[in-house]
Amino acid sequence: MGIGNGAGIDEKKIAKLVLHAHPSLLRWAPPCKHNFTPAQFEALKAVCDTIVPSLPPPFKDGEAFELMRGVTAEDVARFYEANASDEGVAEVVAASLEVLVRPVVLKTMLQVLSLLSTGWGTALLAVVGRVNILTFKYPVFRKFSRLPLRDQEKVLRGWSTSPLPQFRLLFKAFKSVGGWAFYSKVNEYGYNVSWKAIGYPGVAPEVRNRTEADYKQPRPLGDAHVDAKEAGAGLKSILASKGFVVEEVESFRSQSEKLGFSKNDNDVYLQCDAVVVGSGSGGGVMAAALAKQGFKVVVLEKGQYFAAQDMSTLEGPTLLNMFEKMGAMATDDGGVALIAGKSVGGGTTINWSVSLKTPQNVRDEWANEHGLDMFNSERYDKATQAVCDRISVQPNVDKHSIQNIILREGCKKLGYHHGTLSRNCASDHYCGWCTYGCPTGKKQSTAQTWLVDAVNTGNALILSNCTADYVFHGANPGGVKGSKAQGVAATIVGGPNRVYIKANATVVSCGALMTPVLLLKSGLKNPNIGKYLRLHPASTCYGYFPEGTGPEGRPYEGGIMTEYAPVNFRKPTEYGGLLETGVFHPGAFSAFHAWGSGADNKERLLRHGRTSHITVVVRDKGFGTVEIDKGRNPKISYKMSKYDQETTVAGMVQSLRVLVAAGAVEVGSQQLGAERFNAKGASPSDIEAYLNRVERRGASETTAQIISAHQLGSCRMGTSPSTSAADPRGEIWEVEGLFVGDGSVLPTAPGVNPMVTIQSVAFCTAEHIVQYLNKFKI
Numbered sequence: 218m219g220i221g222n223g224a225g226i227d228e229k230k231i232a233k234l235v236l237h238a239h240p241s242l243l244r245w246a247p248p249c250k251h252n253f254t255p256a257q258f259e260a261l262k263a264v265c266d267t268i269v270p271s272l273p274p275p276f277k278d279g280e281a282f283e284l285m286r287g288v289t290a291e292d293v294a295r296f297y298e299a300n301a302s303d304e305g306v307a308e309v310v311a312a313s314l315e316v317l318v319r320p321v322v323l324k325t326m327l328q329v330l331s332l333l334s335t336g337w338g339t340a341l342l343a344v345v346g347r348v349n350i351l352t353f354k355y356p357v358f359r360k361f362s363r364l365p366l367r368d369q370e371k372v373l374r375g376w377s378t379s380p381l382p383q384f385r386l387l388f389k390a391f392k393s394v395g396g397w398a399f400y401s402k403v404n405e406y407g408y409n410v411s412w413k414a415i416g417y418p419g420v421a422p423e424v425r426n427r428t429e430a431d432y433k434q435p436r437p438l439g440d441a442h443v444d445a446k447e448a449g450a451g452l453k454s455i456l457a458s459k460g461f462v463v464e465e466v467e468s469f470r471s472q473s474e475k476l477g478f479s480k481n482d483n484d485v486y487l488q489c490d491a492v493v494v495g496s497g498s499g500g501g502v503m504a505a506a507l508a509k510q511g512f513k514v515v516v517l518e519k520g521q522y523f524a525a526q527d528m529s530t531l532e533g534p535t536l537l538n539m540f541e542k543m544g545a546m547a548t549d550d551g552g553v554a555l556i557a558g559k560s561v562g563g564g565t566t567i568n569w570s571v572s573l574k575t576p577q578n579v580r581d582e583w584a585n586e587h588g589l590d591m592f593n594s595e596r597y598d599k600a601t602q603a604v605c606d607r608i609s610v611q612p613n614v615d616k617h618s619i620q621n622i623i624l625r626e627g628c629k630k631l632g633y634h635h636g637t638l639s640r641n642c643a644s645d646h647y648c649g650w651c652t653y654g655c656p657t658g659k660k661q662s663t664a665q666t667w668l669v670d671a672v673n674t675g676n677a678l679i680l681s682n683c684t685a686d687y688v689f690h691g692a693n694p695g696g697v698k699g700s701k702a703q704g705v706a707a708t709i710v711g712g713p714n715r716v717y718i719k720a721n722a723t724v725v726s727c728g729a730l731m732t733p734v735l736l737l738k739s740g741l742k743n744p745n746i747g748k749y750l751r752l753h754p755a756s757t758c759y760g761y762f763p764e765g766t767g768p769e770g771r772p773y774e775g776g777i778m779t780e781y782a783p784v785n786f787r788k789p790t791e792y793g794g795l796l797e798t799g800v801f802h803p804g805a806f807s808a809f810h811a812w813g814s815g816a817d818n819k820e821r822l823l824r825h826g827r828t829s830h831i832t833v834v835v836r837d838k839g840f841g842t843v844e845i846d847k848g849r850n851p852k853i854s855y856k857m858s859k860y861d862q863e864t865t866v867a868g869m870v871q872s873l874r875v876l877v878a879a880g881a882v883e884v885g886s887q888q889l890g891a892e893r894f895n896a897k898g899a900s901p902s903d904i905e906a907y908l909n910r911v912e913r914r915g916a917s918e919t920t921a922q923i924i925s926a927h928q929l930g931s932c933r934m935g936t937s938p939s940t941s942a943a944d945p946r947g948e949i950w951e952v953e954g955l956f957v958g959d960g961s962v963l964p965t966a967p968g969v970n971p972m973v974t975i976q977s978v979a980f981c982t983a984e985h986i987v988q989y990l991n992k993f994k995i
């Protein structure tokens with residue numbers, strides 16, 4: 218079966234979901250062609266069907282069973298009957314792994330699958346998880362796909378707690394990608410097979426109510442936005458009408474030949490004052506600030522442009538189109554899930570609105586220990602104020618969501634410090650869907666603010682579906698630095714045509730994961746490029762509040778994050794952590810929650826609508842790296858330091874205490890092999906014993922599900938090229954006219970949600986770029 222319709226859909230009963238939204242955000246079209254051998258694929262299919270198996274309903278006829286409001290026993294039975302392979306998940310997992318992991322890592326995964334396709338190999342891999350699956354019956358050795366489900370589950374569970382970290386990571390990869398594909402999938406009817414059973418509405422109410430007329434409203438970026446892929450062969454004339462197009466630039470052509478870039482009929486050459494690569498937090502500020510000063514700016518964005526009326530909030534299609542690597546990216550060994558935005562507006566389009574100024578202790582550290590005076594200057598205060606004004610940061614919340622009430626009430630009961638978070642939206646913004654794009658436009662993302670300012674000057678062009686591949690730089694006669702930036706080459710998504718942009722200033726704002734990749738691919742040599750990657754590693758605990766207990770509502774309703782509490786384990790001035798809530802729609806929920814068996818996975822999902830989360834987000838002292846391998850593929854590595862592991866586990870224990878105090882009936886963590894703790898009626902000593910077990914299990918990238926939504930510091934600013942990648946003005950040490958404007962320039966992790974800090978720094982860097990560009994004025 219291909220990407221199947223699955224067991225859960227009764228075609229006679231179901232009406233196709235009709236929504237008015239961008240076509241890309243309605244279609245779930247993940248990669249599904251792969252190069253696995255039939256034996257490897259059969260093994261993978263069996264692994265996927267172990268993670269999400271077909272099961273009998275969890276109740277017998279006439280037996281009482283706790284169902285979510287509005288859910289019928291029939292809905293649950295259909296969901297239990299569905300398995301991963303009937304839904305076409307194995308094809309998607311195979312093809313996605315080929316996209317997600319580097320060839321060398323994939324090779325290891327394929328070797329494991331090849332072993333699983335044999336009886337002796339399966340027995341060997343069971344031993345890795347300290348599991349015995351041999352029987353005295355013939356055949357003694359059975360390949361994984363021939364094992365009974367009970368034994369298949371034993372093998373995977375064994376891996377999840379194996380003494381060999383490689384197998385724990387392998388388990389995490391299969392479990393996460395399998396769950397992600399099964400639960401975020403949208404079939405041809407616009408539904409997912411689990412939704413009715415778990416009481417999940419699939420889309421935000423605003424999307425369901427949107428009319429065709431709403432959808433057809435003008436988009437804020439108007440015709441200053443051009444989708445390079447959609448424009449096709451007409452791109453050159455569209456851009457010529459805007460006055461950017463020039464004749465072929467000879468020096469670019471000759472360098473391109475050396476780089477192996479083919480010459481194509483529809484290649485386009487543009488000229489402007491500044492090219493900004495990436496349209497997220499940093500890139501948006503840059504574009505607005507430079508265009509405001511009268512400079513011609515071209516913004517390149519590899520993602521598409523979606524305005525508020527385009528958002529479908531459908532999980533699967535949105536992950537595929539608005540997130541880096543389909544929302545399923547991870548560090549090289551699979552240890553940390555890396556979540557980052559990829560559309561016009563970057564991370565700000567899918568982020569959770571929390572808008573916090575850089576804490577004073579962090580500013581002091583950056584000024585005093587890193588020698589960056591800017592951070593203790595009035596200029597930085599003014600930049601932060603300008604940012605907060607433009608993105609409408611305000612501290613009020615009219616109504617908190619269930620998850621935030623639970624965090625607040627639990628903290629109150631325990632006497633823990635807690636507070637309300639400022640956000641870049643109005644106080645009545647009550648939306649838990651914004652992680653899949655704000656359907657009302659109330660969230661003041663970059664695409665709603667800075668980029669609108671940029672295009673309103675008449676000086677900016679936003680070119681989407683365009684991936685920058687190379688920064689041209691060369692001789693700099695008379696200049697202080699050995700080399701000078703000349704512009705960029707970008708591929709129009711889908712290829713082969715390219716856009717070449719000649720500019721006096723080049724600003725790289727691709728985010729802390731991709732900025733080093735572009736600079737390294739462009740031949741830059743400073744070893745600090747890609748070093749010091751901070752991730753604000755995070756892990757989540759949950760509490761289950763059955764219908765009728767705890768506050769009303771669903772975890773995906775209401776502001777995603779409106780309350781916080783500091784991790785008590787560290788002093789306020791130390792590198793510590795914050796407890797914040799987080800939203801997990803079904804795909805993300807299954808990907809990141811613990812897994813004990815297929816039945817365990819399905820039961821957890823049945824409780825999805827009444828499961829509340831608290832995430833500990835850590836200000837990491839440790840750091841990772843971004844490199845490129847010989848094949849020029851990004852390689853992102855990160856191992857949590859002992860100090861950060863201690864903060865994480867302390868934050869998890871604190872979260873669990875808060876959830877228990879708030880009345881959770883069951884609590885649990887996202888540790889590998891984690892238990893589900895029955896908190897209802899548990900004695901204080903039972904609870905302490907459980908928390909001790911959580912502490913002992915630990916919280917590292919190989920023992921827990923660790924997520925990063927904040928990537929920072931990989932091209933940090935500093936006062937010397939021996940310790941940093943960019944100078945205090947944000948200019949790359951090696952190349953004049955090449956600036957970094959995103960989270961990569963932060964000297965260390967700020968320890969708070971970073972959007973306002975990134976924008977404030979970009980605001981200051983933009984002032985330097987204006988000075989630089991003024992030199993070119995005649």
Ligand SMILES: Cc1cc2nc3c(=O)[nH]c(=O)nc-3n(C[C@H](O)[C@H](O)[C@H](O)COP(=O)(O)OP(=O)(O)OC[C@H]3O[C@@H](n4cnc5c(N)ncnc54)[C@H](O)[C@@H]3O)c2cc1C
Nearest residue numbers: 495497498499519563564569570571685959960970971972
């Ligand atoms: C789910 C989620 C929730 C979050 N919630 C919050 C929050 O509530 N508050 C907060 O402060 N922060 C939050 N963040 C973090 C915040 O959004 C990011 O830290 C911030 O957006 C990063 O800004 P940036 O400029 O570094 O990169 P980004 O905003 O990620 O922008 C980079 C852009 O560059 C593009 N790009 C990359 N490579 C290329 C290339 N080669 N060519 C062309 N384009 C390219 C990308 O597609 C992307 O659009 C959240 C992040 C996520 C993922």
